[in-house]
Every structure is written in structure tokens, then in C-alpha cells.
Amino acid sequence: MTEKRITQKDLAQHLGVNRSTITRALKNDPQISPVMRQKVKRLAKKLGYHLDPNLSQLMAQIQTKDPSKQIRTLAVWNPMEHPISESDTRLNYDFREVFAGAKEQALTLGYQLEEFWQGTYTPKRLASILRHRNAQGLLMLPSYKTYEFDCNLQRLSVVSLDYFTTHAFPVHRILHDTQYALEFTLHKAHELGFKNPALICPATPSKPTAEIIRGTFESIYTHYNSLTRNQKFPYFIVDPDDSRQIKRMVRSIEKIRPDHIITYHCHTLEKMFDNQLPENTPVFDFSLKEPQDKGPGIRPPSRAIGACAIRKIISMIHTGERGIPEFPETTYIRGTWETP
Amino acid sequence: MTEKRITQKDLAQHLGVNRSTITRALKNDPQISPVMRQKVKRLAKKLGYHLDPNLSQLMAQIQTKDPSKQIRTLAVWNPMEHPISESDTRLNYDFREVFAGAKEQALTLGYQLEEFWQGTYTPKRLASILRHRNAQGLLMLPSYKTYEFDCNLQRLSVVSLDYFTTHAFPVHRILHDTQYALEFTLHKAHELGFKNPALICPATPSKPTAEIIRGTFESIYTHYNSLTRNQKFPYFIVDPDDSRQIKRMVRSIEKIRPDHIITYHCHTLEKMFDNQLPENTPVFDFSLKEPQDKGPGIRPPSRAIGACAIRKIISMIHTGERGIPEFPETTYIRGTWETP
Incomplete structure (x- = not known):
């Protein structure tokens, strides 16, 4: 039949x-x-x-017989202080690497990437250019300040790498899997015989994020060590620009004598300790930032984040997903463990 | 040029x-x-x-001129106790809904879904069938017990919905965004004027998960309420089959008198309290399970999870991504807020 x-x-x-x-x-x-x-x-x-x-x-x-459409453009909106080529390595990722990964993936799939930096373009101008070129895909880099994004997204397949604008702007996001990084780092330190960590969170980019890291860490740690409720591990959420807070932390660390320190930006840590980290106290970094950092720790998969975002955008173009999604997705990608 | x-x-x-x-x-x-x-x-x-x-x-x-290949099959591996049609509604999601969402998305994209239940198929048999049919996509439902999955994944584009096998089996995963659910539920309760929650986590499916929920909750809560370190909110991680633990919790709740309870399976909660929940203490559920539950709380987006998994698998087939990925991705999808 x-x-x-x-x-x-x-x-x-x-x-x-x-x-x-x-x-x-x-x-x-x-x-x-x-x-x-x-x-x-x-x-x-x-x-x-x-x-x-x-x-x-x-x-x-x-x-798509029109040859002018043979190579299609995907736009990258950069709301940061600097163009990608000059971006600050102390941010969440190495954005030069993110862009390189995105570019390579786009090329493989027959697309080209173009950066639109907020220093040169307004969101309105971006929208008009995209409309004229009939471009359909938009990758949004994170902003570290709130800003107005005056650009109609209805016609676009959008993915963002932003940690913070989730409520205002619920598009699909791609991020580093920091929870996995925390868990794996703790696991590694444990395996190497270290039992008494201190967690130090520079309160950048934000205090709530530091609090969530602290909470997640504590709960994983509690599980590993079967702590009772009153046994606590020491943690410090410190503003790296507040010298009084830093002094207090340094004094506490000297008193507590943890056998290792877990943090997420060892460079900030070194600066806070004025390069006088307590001797024989190894530092594990679950989010290595600078290219010259060589662990032990987890490096965010910057290239893979760029590539994953591009695959997602192109898949959305293929299936006709545009505008603000009904069910926003956040995709976390695991980084890699590095040792010196 | x-x-x-x-x-x-x-x-x-x-x-x-x-x-x-x-x-x-x-x-x-x-x-x-x-x-x-x-x-x-x-x-x-x-x-x-x-x-x-x-x-x-x-x-x-x-x-694909061969007409037998015109409709392509994606396989769904079901390692649970029951076939999907009879699946237990107390599990993480309503798997009938997950399957319906997946099926609909697959059809829209020209694929059909086929369930392989562990009661009828072994992983080895599954592998052999997929090889014979030249099928390329595999969706793995969660297992609530560990098991051997003796099936070569190298030739397949695989996505899993499993919370727990991450270390053994790092393929891409799609899950409910419980962190967002926690945050949003707390935010809603706060907005409605409730200030003193008690968190009750039935220790199912696992104690480490309950611990992580507790830690995340506490840190979000701390941020909202600017608690100092010694002010704590009450939480209970309770085995629903341990009557002594339950009695202790019920007594504590009567003493503490929280103005609301936050949990993730209100049916288990009702059973633990023997349907005698303290009067005027509303329950917020950040992971509504049974179809008849009508909030207040967040319902996991079961259909959207199924649909998202299928889109991911098909996109992987298109770009030739197979086997264990170099950078495993975990995608979390936000649920919807429901009120009675």
C-alpha cells in the first residue's frame, strides 16, 4: 500500500x-x-x-544560482573594548583563538566570517548591512558591560558567547564547561595526594559568578571528602583591586597553610600575592587564560568554542531557526588538562 | 584577480x-x-x-539515488527498565514526551526514529543492525544503573541524554538546565515575597547530584540575600526510603518554620510528609515530573530536549562528526515556569 x-x-x-x-x-x-x-x-x-x-x-x-551568493557571510559582533586582534588575554577566553577556530570551521563549511567591532559599527548599522547582504548568521561575542543591542534578530540565526546577558537576551549560547573543569581539577589534585585546598576567586568578572563557583566547588568537595556540615574548607572571594581584602587573605592563607590553592586566573593570584606565594603550595588553575600559562590546570577550549558556535549557526540556518528561541540552549564545552 | x-x-x-x-x-x-x-x-x-x-x-x-535510502533511520537506544511507552514518570523527564519531540523533529527533517530497548536488544545486536542498515545516528537515553555498552561508536553520530556516564562515555549530551531552573525558581519565590526557604533534596537519583544542587542553590541564595558566612539556610538531603531520616527532617521543618519549600520532585516530598505538609507553606518545584503536577515550578522541556538532540545528530551527520568527540559538549535547555 x-x-x-x-x-x-x-x-x-x-x-x-x-x-x-x-x-x-x-x-x-x-x-x-x-x-x-x-x-x-x-x-x-x-x-x-x-x-x-x-x-x-x-x-x-x-x-543559489546567483554566483555572488556562492560564498556566504556570517557576521561576528564584537561589543568589547578592543577589536579581536588586540583583545585582552585576561578575559574569559583567548578571543583570537575563538575567532581562528570559528573562521576555520566556517571556511570548511563554505562560509566566511566578518568582524563588526562596536568601535566602528553601531548595532543599527550592523543590522542594515546584514539586511543588504542577505546575511543570515550572527555570532555575538561577550560584552563585559551592559549595552543596548538595537538590532532586529528576527531574521537572523544567532549564537552568543556571553555569560551575563541571559535574562535580557535569551539566545543560544556556547561556553566553557567550568563545572567540569572544577570537578576535574579537584579530582586531579586529590589523585596527586593533596587534601586541603583553599579556593581563591578573584571577584572578576562578577561576585555572583564567584559565589556560584564557590558553592559548586564546596559541594563537589563535600562529596569527595564526606565533610560534615560544620567542617568547612577555606575560600576567598577577593576584589583584586582592594588591597585591604588582599592583605587579609594573605594573612589567612599563611595561618591556614593549605596544601594547594585552586583558582581561576593564576596571573591575578600571583599579582595579589605580589609574586610571594607561600612556598611549596602548588596552584591549580581551572581556567588558564594567558597563552604562556602552562598548568597544572584546565585550559578553556577557545578554538573549539568558536568552531562549535559556527556549526550551531549553520545548522540553525539549515533548519530555519531564527530570532529568540522558544527554548534557549546553553552548550558547555570541556577544556583540556595541561601540566607544565 | x-x-x-x-x-x-x-x-x-x-x-x-x-x-x-x-x-x-x-x-x-x-x-x-x-x-x-x-x-x-x-x-x-x-x-x-x-x-x-x-x-x-x-x-x-x-x-542517495537509491530509493531504499530515501527515508533514513536514526536509532534510539533505551537502557532503562521499561520501553519508552511504559516509562516511569518519576524519572528525570517524561520520556514519552522526549520521544514524541524527537520523532516530530526527525520527521520534519526527513528521518525516522526507531527504539531499541535493552529488554529486547543487546548493544552488540544494535551495532550489527545499524551497520547493516547503514544508519549513522544514535540517540542514547539515560541509564539509571551502570552498564556495559558494547557497541562501536566510531562510525556513528551520537548524542546522549545521560547525566551520569560523563567520565566513562564522553559523547555530546543534551539536558535540562537545572541551574537556570533553580535560579529562576528562587527569583520567583523572592518576587512573591517569600524570604525563608528550606531546600529539600530527595537523594535520588544520587547524593553527589543532590550535593551539587545544594551548593549551587546556597550560592545563588547567598548572592540574593547577602548572607554572611555564618547565616545558613536550612537544607535536607534525604533518602526517601529511610523513615528515620524523614522523621528527623519533618521535626526540623516544624521547628524552623520556613515560609516556603524548594524541591525537585514535589510528589516524593508529599509522600515523605505523608501528605501532611506544614500548612501555608507553599512548595516550589524546580523540576516538575508528573504530567498532573501544575506548579508553581519549572517543567523540564522534555519535547524540546528530544527535538534538540535530533537536530544535533543530523547536524553531526552533515558535518561528518562521528565517534567520541575531542571536545565533548553538554547542552542545557531551559524549562518553562508553570503556575497552578
Whole structure:
């Protein structure tokens, strides 16, 4: 028993509209009204219409006969203080590496990347350029200050690398898996025979983040060591610009004598201790930042984060996912363990 | 100035191999030796070869002329106690919903799903069936016990929904964003004027998970309330089968009189309190499980988790990602807030 395959033409006839309306409605094209898009999708579901993956690939081929569209552009919005090429290595990732990873992945899949830096472009100007070029993909780098992003995302497939704008701006995000990094670092230190850590969190970029790191660490640690509720491990959330806080911490560390220190930016730590870290106290860094840092610790997978973001954007373009998603996703990628 | 475009034929001539070897090496086909794959990729990079996205789509079309391959199968491995249709609603998600969401997304993209339940199939048998059908995608449901998975993943694009096998089996995973759920639930309770929570974690599925939830919660809570280190909020990690632990908790709650309770499975909670929850103490559930639960709380996005996993697998098939990934990704999806 062979059933007749339902086509887009059938759907168009049913609703008395053009076939192109059906195609665009199924792709969530914002030029089709939300009401019509829902109508089309309901009917498609009811009649059991589905894409033929081969046919849709062929259609994509036919639709892009225009040679100017042969290489497609993905935009990278950079709201940071500096262009990527001059970016600060003390930020969450090495953004030159992120960009290199993204670029390589984009090229492999037939796309090119273009950076739009806030020092040169406004979000409005970015939006207008993307519209003119019919560009569909946007990668947003993190901002370390809040800012207005006056750019209509409805037509774009967007992925962000931002830790902090989640509530205001819930698009899909790609990040370093710091929870795994914490767990693995603690596990490694334990394996090497170290039992009494002190956790030092420079309160950058933010105190809530430091608090969450502290809480997660403490709970993993409690699990490892079967601590009772009153046994605590020492932790310090310290503003690296507050010399009184730093002095207090240094004094405490001298008194407590932990057998290792866990932190997430060993360079800041060294500066806070004025390069006088207590002797024989190894430092484990679960988020190595500077290229010259050589562990022990976990390095955020900067290149892989860039590449993963590009794969996600291109997959969204293929399946017609645009605008603010109904169910925002946060993808965490594991870093690699480095020893000196 | 137009440069000649580098083609796969050029790469083949350079290395003195067949063009099909180049194609397969670029797609990470395990039938090509790792050495040759690396050789091809290095040369491709050196000469600036990149895929033409349109051409590769067309090639995919030509390669699948065989009508038996027109509808492609993705496998779902179910290591749980029951087949999906009879799955236990007290598990992390409603797996019937997960499967429905996955099925719908697969159909939309031209694939069909097939369940392989451990009660009927061994992993070895699964592997052999997938090989015979030339199936490329595998979705792994969570196991709540450890088990041997004797199935070569090298040829497959795999995504798992498992919380616990991360160290043994680091494939990409899709999960509910419980950290967001915790944060949002606390925020909502706060907004409604509740200030003194007690956190109750049934120690299922595992104590370490409960500990991490406790730690994360405490740190978010500390941030909200600017607690000092000695002010603590009350929490209970309780085995729901241990009546002594339960009695102790019930007595504590009666003494402490929190103005709300935060938990992650209100049905277990009700059972522990023998349906005698303290009066006027609302319960917020950051992971609603049973279909009849109607908040206040967050419902895990079961359908969206299924759909996201399928999109990920298909995108991996398209880009040739197979086997254990170099950088495992964990994707967390936000649930939705429900009120009664």
C-alpha cells in the first residue's frame, strides 16, 4: 500500500495561497505573518507533510544560482573594548583563538566570517548591512558591560558567547564547561595526594559568578571528602583591586597553610600575592587564560568554542531557526588538562 | 584577480590517491586510516581547499539515488527498565514526551526514529543492525544503573541524554538546565515575597547530584540575600526510603518554620510528609515530573530536549562528526515556569 506523498503544492492548494508562502512559512520567514505560519504548520502536521532531506538540499542548490551568493557571510559582533586582534588575554577566553577556530570551521563549511567591532559599527548599522547582504548568521561575542543591542534578530540565526546577558537576551549560547573543569581539577589534585585546598576567586568578572563557583566547588568537595556540615574548607572571594581584602587573605592563607590553592586566573593570584606565594603550595588553575600559562590546570577550549558556535549557526540556518528561541540552549564545552 | 578554486580532484592528484579517498578522509570516515585522514586535512588546509556548500548539498543528492535510502533511520537506544511507552514518570523527564519531540523533529527533517530497548536488544545486536542498515545516528537515553555498552561508536553520530556516564562515555549530551531552573525558581519565590526557604533534596537519583544542587542553590541564595558566612539556610538531603531520616527532617521543618519549600520532585516530598505538609507553606518545584503536577515550578522541556538532540545528530551527520568527540559538549535547555 503506497500512500501519495504530501507536497508543498498540496498544502498551498488546501490554503489557497502561493507555494512560496508555504515554503517561507515552514522556514519561519518573518515576512509571513505569525498567524499564517501557524496555519501552515498545523496543516502540514495534520496531513503528515515532511521535508525530503535530499530534495531540500537540491532546492537550496537551485535557489543559489546567483554566483555572488556562492560564498556566504556570517557576521561576528564584537561589543568589547578592543577589536579581536588586540583583545585582552585576561578575559574569559583567548578571543583570537575563538575567532581562528570559528573562521576555520566556517571556511570548511563554505562560509566566511566578518568582524563588526562596536568601535566602528553601531548595532543599527550592523543590522542594515546584514539586511543588504542577505546575511543570515550572527555570532555575538561577550560584552563585559551592559549595552543596548538595537538590532532586529528576527531574521537572523544567532549564537552568543556571553555569560551575563541571559535574562535580557535569551539566545543560544556556547561556553566553557567550568563545572567540569572544577570537578576535574579537584579530582586531579586529590589523585596527586593533596587534601586541603583553599579556593581563591578573584571577584572578576562578577561576585555572583564567584559565589556560584564557590558553592559548586564546596559541594563537589563535600562529596569527595564526606565533610560534615560544620567542617568547612577555606575560600576567598577577593576584589583584586582592594588591597585591604588582599592583605587579609594573605594573612589567612599563611595561618591556614593549605596544601594547594585552586583558582581561576593564576596571573591575578600571583599579582595579589605580589609574586610571594607561600612556598611549596602548588596552584591549580581551572581556567588558564594567558597563552604562556602552562598548568597544572584546565585550559578553556577557545578554538573549539568558536568552531562549535559556527556549526550551531549553520545548522540553525539549515533548519530555519531564527530570532529568540522558544527554548534557549546553553552548550558547555570541556577544556583540556595541561601540566607544565 | 581570480584564483583557481582548489578542488578535491587537485588534492587527490597531489597525494596520488582516488578522489573518493579524499572525500571520505574529509568526512572522517573510519575506513580511511587516521594517518591518511590527517594528511588530507593538512594538505586541504595548506592549499586553501574548502567545501562549496551548494556543491556538497548537490553531491549528497546524487549519492542517495537509491530509493531504499530515501527515508533514513536514526536509532534510539533505551537502557532503562521499561520501553519508552511504559516509562516511569518519576524519572528525570517524561520520556514519552522526549520521544514524541524527537520523532516530530526527525520527521520534519526527513528521518525516522526507531527504539531499541535493552529488554529486547543487546548493544552488540544494535551495532550489527545499524551497520547493516547503514544508519549513522544514535540517540542514547539515560541509564539509571551502570552498564556495559558494547557497541562501536566510531562510525556513528551520537548524542546522549545521560547525566551520569560523563567520565566513562564522553559523547555530546543534551539536558535540562537545572541551574537556570533553580535560579529562576528562587527569583520567583523572592518576587512573591517569600524570604525563608528550606531546600529539600530527595537523594535520588544520587547524593553527589543532590550535593551539587545544594551548593549551587546556597550560592545563588547567598548572592540574593547577602548572607554572611555564618547565616545558613536550612537544607535536607534525604533518602526517601529511610523513615528515620524523614522523621528527623519533618521535626526540623516544624521547628524552623520556613515560609516556603524548594524541591525537585514535589510528589516524593508529599509522600515523605505523608501528605501532611506544614500548612501555608507553599512548595516550589524546580523540576516538575508528573504530567498532573501544575506548579508553581519549572517543567523540564522534555519535547524540546528530544527535538534538540535530533537536530544535533543530523547536524553531526552533515558535518561528518562521528565517534567520541575531542571536545565533548553538554547542552542545557531551559524549562518553562508553570503556575497552578
